Amino acid sequence: GESVGLHLPTLSVQEGDNSIINCAYSNSASDYFIWYKQESGKGPQFIIDIRSNMDKRQGQRVTVLLNKTVKHLSLQIAATQPGDSAVYFCAQGAAGNKLTFGGGTRVLVKP
Amino acid sequence: DAGVTQSPTHLIKTRGQQVTLRCSPKSGHDTVSWYQQALGQGPQFIFQYYEEEERQRGNFPDRFSGHQFPNYSSELNVNALLLGDSALYLCASSLGQVLNSPLHFGNGTRLTVT
Numbered sequence: 001g002e003s004v005g006l007h008l009p010t011l012s013v014q015e016g017d018n019s020i021i022n023c024a025y026s027n028s029a030s031d032y033f034i035w036y037k038q039e040s041g042k043g044p045q046f047i048i049d050i051r052s053n054m055d056k057r058q059g060q061r062v063t064v065l066l067n068k069t070v071k072h073l074s075l076q077i078a079a080t081q082p083g084d085s086a087v088y089f090c091a092q093g094a095a096g097n098k099l100t101f102g103g104g105t106r107v108l109v110k111p
Numbered sequence: 112d113a114g115v116t117q118s119p120t121h122l123i124k125t126r127g128q129q130v131t132l133r134c135s136p137k138s139g140h141d142t143v144s145w146y147q148q149a150l151g152q153g154p155q156f157i158f159q160y161y162e163e164e165e166r167q168r169g170n171f172p173d174r175f176s177g178h179q180f181p182n183y184s185s186e187l188n189v190n191a192l193l194l195g196d197s198a199l200y201l202c203a204s205s206l207g208q209v210l211n212s213p214l215h216f217g218n219g220t221r222l223t224v225t
Contacts, residue, residue: 032211043115043201043216044154051211089153097142097205097212098167101153 010106019077021105023090028071032093035064035075038104039086047075047088077107085109113138115217117202123223124192132187132220136204142166143185144214145177148199160185161207189222197224 013019025033031052036044048059050066050073057064063076073090087106091099116135124130136143142161146154156169160179179185183204189196199221203214 034213036216041218043203043218046213046215049211049213091153093211097144097207097214098156098159098169099144099146099154099214100156101146103153104151 010108012108012110013080015082015109015111016079019075019080019084019107021075021077021088021090021107023073023075023102025071025073025090025092025102027092027094027100028068030092030094033064033066033073034091034093034099035062035073036089036091036101037084037086038089044089080107080109082109082111115202115204115215117200117217117220119220120218121221121223123225126192126194126224128192129188129190130192130222132189132200132202132222133184134187134202134204134217135184136202137215140204140206140215141183142205142207142212143179143183144203144205145185145187146201146203146216147171148201148219150198154201157187192224194224197222 034049035047038044048064050057050064061078065074087104089101089104091101118133144159145157148154157171158168159166163179174190176188199219201219203216205212205214
């Protein structure tokens with residue numbers, strides 16, 4: 001079946017340092033992967049996505065890496081800021097834009 | 112440009128009652144998906160509506176039903192509420208004809224069943 005597995009750890013990072021959030025997925029047939037950020041009291045906010053024909057994609061201060069061999073996805077945040085404190089979810093897409101989410105990682109940015 | 116809007120923001124219901132949640136998609140979007148998010152977990156797909164029809168459904172019982180209107184807005188109905196239905200209900204919109212169109216989420220309706 002499809003599952004995107006994230007433990008629910010809390011990642012504490014010093015302001016200005018880089019953050020790396022990891023995610024494992026099980027459905028190797030998926031060709032679309034997305035990272036979302038969810039702040040308290042809000043819905044998930046799209047950060048960045050990547051297709052399975054790529055292994056790296058960069059956005060503003062964020063980089064997503066996809067390793068299809070070991071079914072692993074990661075999100076790197078450069079120069080982490082207090083506004084980056086949130087829960088981060090990876091998700092994998094299926095036909096018709098149905099998403100399967102992992103359990104989330106909480107990022108706490110220490111000033 | 113309004114994003115996805117959901118109403119109400121919070122709701123308290125009693126076990127056995129019925130509830131209706133509402134969603135207006137982001138301007139220009141024609142597809143609406145509903146997700147249930149339990150506390151501390153990732154959202155789980157309930158169903159998706161496009162062209163006023165249910166196109167996909169997740170592993171949820173028939174107590175969960177929905178509707179999409181000609182203006183693309185949508186409702187989620189839950190009958191015979193159980194305590195376990197307490198969750199954040201998220202609506203997401205996208206462009207149905209665009210492959211892997213990113214989903215845009217609203218801020219959800221927090222449903223508490225007592």
